[in-house]
Amino acid sequence: MYKRGLLTLILGLFLTGCSSGDWRTASREPAGIAPDPSQTSEAVIEVYAADAFSWKGWFAVHTWIATKAPDAKEYTVYEVVGWRTDRGLPALKSYRTATPDRFWYGAKPEKILSLNGEKAASLIPDIEQAVNNYPWADEYNVFPGPNSNTFPAWVARKVPELGLEMPFRAIGSGYAEK
Secondary structure: OHHHHHHHHHHHHHHHHOOOOOOOOOOOOEOOOOOOOOOOOOOEEEEEEEEOOHHHHHOOEEEEEEEEOOOOOOEEEEEEOOHHHHOOOOOEEEEEEOOOOEOEOOEOOEEEEEEEOHHHHHHHHHHHHHHHOOOOOOOOOOOOOOOOOHHHHHHHHHOHHHOOOOOOOOOOHHHHHO
């Protein structure tokens, strides 16, 4: 009886902590941790991680890359999003925004890499080349990959000067080694 009660309690706590809201209404507000491109003339490269949506956030993070060229007024964000493939679109997408640090459907992001200045400016073309050559741009598989974590890990292997180390919970980042 004790074991069953404990398991029920653990399951209840687990489900209570999970994002149970609707992804359409979950926060996508800026976290305020990215340099404001209107105030920063130098080049910037940032990589973010946030808890994955729903119950997957207990185990995994979603990661993405943002770059800002010198004097640019917006960042270019590169990320892999699985539900795009369900709609016949490539999993890999890029877009321009002044706020690359938006919440990932309710989860606040954290910086896992931040570079600026001349080093960032010199690496942005290499990142763009790696993005253009990403071999799984049209594929997505939660496990073992390729997924949203495979992409930045693959870029990190192609551009080792980034010094990007993927977080432990970046499930799928090892797929990039294949």
